[in-house]
Amino acid sequence: MIEIKLFGSLKKYVCGEKRVELAPDDAKCVNDVLLILQITKGEVGQILINGTPVNSSRAFNDSITNDDVVDLYPISAGG
């Protein structure tokens, strides 16, 4: 399974959960994760796959496989 960890306001997309799991067959790249969880891309500020930042191009096409951990962080705002 792929473990998705959600931070800050992004938790609202999964009813306040901090973690969810997705089947590798359903989520082959970061974009799939965002689509399945219905997360608005513009609200995502940072994504780590196994602790490594994804390509910052915002194409979200970085691939993921079984046992990967994907961290999704909201935009970091000032204040």
Next chain:
Amino acid sequence: MNVTHGPHGYLNRILRVNLTEQTIKVEELDKGFIRKYLGGRSLALYYLLKETKPNIDPFSEANLLIFATGALTGNAGPAIPRYTVVTKSPLTGGLGASEAGGFWGPELKFAGYDALIIEGVAKRPVYIWIKDDSVEIKDAENVWGLGSCEAQEKIKDEVGDKRARVAIIGPGGEKLVRFANIGNELGHYNGRNGLGAVMGSKNLKAIAVRGSKKLKAFDEPKLKEIAKEFAKTFKENNLGYTLFEYGTTATVEALTGFGALPTNNWETGVFEGAENLFADVYNEKLLTGRKGCYACPVRCKRVVTVKDEKYKVNSKYGGPEYETIGAMGPNMGIDDLNIIAKANELANHYGLDTISLGMTISFATKCFEEGLISVEDTGGLELKFGDGDALLAAIELIAKREGFGDIMAEGSHIMAKRLGKGTEKYTITVKGQEAPMHDPRTKVGVGLAYATTDIGTDHMVAPHDGFLTDAESWSFKNAEKLGVTDPSGLFDLTETKVKNFAILNRYYRMFDTIGCCCFGFAPRGPMEVDTFLEMINAITGWETDFDELLKAGERSLVLSRIYNYREGFTAADDNLPQIFYKDMTDGPYKGKLAIDKDKFRELIRSFYENLNWDKDTGYPKKEALESLGLGEFA
């Protein structure tokens, strides 16, 4: 629609109080002045430039302390409660300016004034009591030396009006701590630049105000409709939802993802105990309520209770927001929200800016741990990262200027100069002001803000880079309406980055003049820019557009630049602390993200050019002044 004549939303009236002469005067502003300057920071700068001489001592009688609302302040719309306090800063020696929300600015307008200019120095402690047209300078002996909460309550009792709004300094301001602030209603602060110390130097404890007049908006039904719709829908927007649910505290999590949570005086951005400070933990452990500012439904301010007896707080002071959590938490190696809440309460009781306070203590702690100062210097205080009791003890010493607190009360920049021994390398300041809790290596636009802002490091001068990275995002689409054309990556050192920053820097400066809170409006807040413009026009009747408004923002940037150069600043002061020219030391970007110094210098030159300032000197060209109608300041 309201068809009355005269200004709508503002008054064109200024109150002037001279504390030396004990005189009170009301002056009318020229018609057109507010439309040109919008009020707030620009109005105040106009008078600071006109009426103070260069190179005065900030604590001298010659310095002015100016409170100025914006054209929108106090009208019945969301997120428009703000006012500015402007003076010469004792922390930086340049422009001192800081905005606050809350209730005081609206109340000043209900009393019939757009601004209040304080001149001179009172012989004995006083406070000012403004009730509509009646203005009195009253004896403050009874409240001098008291913490903000107690003093505020006593003043309200004394003037016999519980609903009076009070702008106040704590004992820190009285003791001239160079980063003392001015608060209102115990939860809203003109936080930065040591404005409270200037107020203290004038022997002015507080300004209580109560007004009975109603502001006249140009189109009341329209304003009502906008306000009603906003109150109903703002939580559907993610930014609105987050502010209501978490205040600004979710920033801890967002920055953790970058390994950019300033830790142990910025030694690293990776903090082991970060999870203990996450927004959900905060809500569970501390949060007991939410509060906000005048007429704003967002209610992004926190009310907290600490269960641990040792760190019990007075809930009236509100709870820590992100900058305070950052500065007193990870930056001090502390992962206990109870201690951070206590540090926040003490800072508010004594009236101290939490960013400069945390950063000065973390600097001292770093010097201590490096052996550059010892218990002999500190009078026995063992400063250690992670030691909450040492942090709280240091706050007490600073507020009272006792022992080692006396040198810490100067702020880290002056302190390092006095200490010598190479301690300067552990300061993280621009123009003498300590950095807020955002690492510009992970958002380069914030670096441009830190370097170029005239009050020293400031994180609130443009929306942070994350709002402009994605062309499809709601924030970016709103920014497009302001003239932004292309997205820019977080770490980009490009012309697009400069262009976007320059547009939004004007936009945010417009907020600071017209009286807006940046949390209310896109790209950072939930109200779309089109609706925002409709609201401005419904209040003022100006039929203005963003061209005119951004130009007014630019006018303000120019005025503060003129002021700072008059006080001796140059382009060399538009720089970043050395640490940001080095790679991150840990986390997902370990060994990466150093800002290229030469490229960054080029970006600053482009920023000057974008504003039609000389690209070498950073000073506004004559044409720039003329095109903005500022020829008189040439």
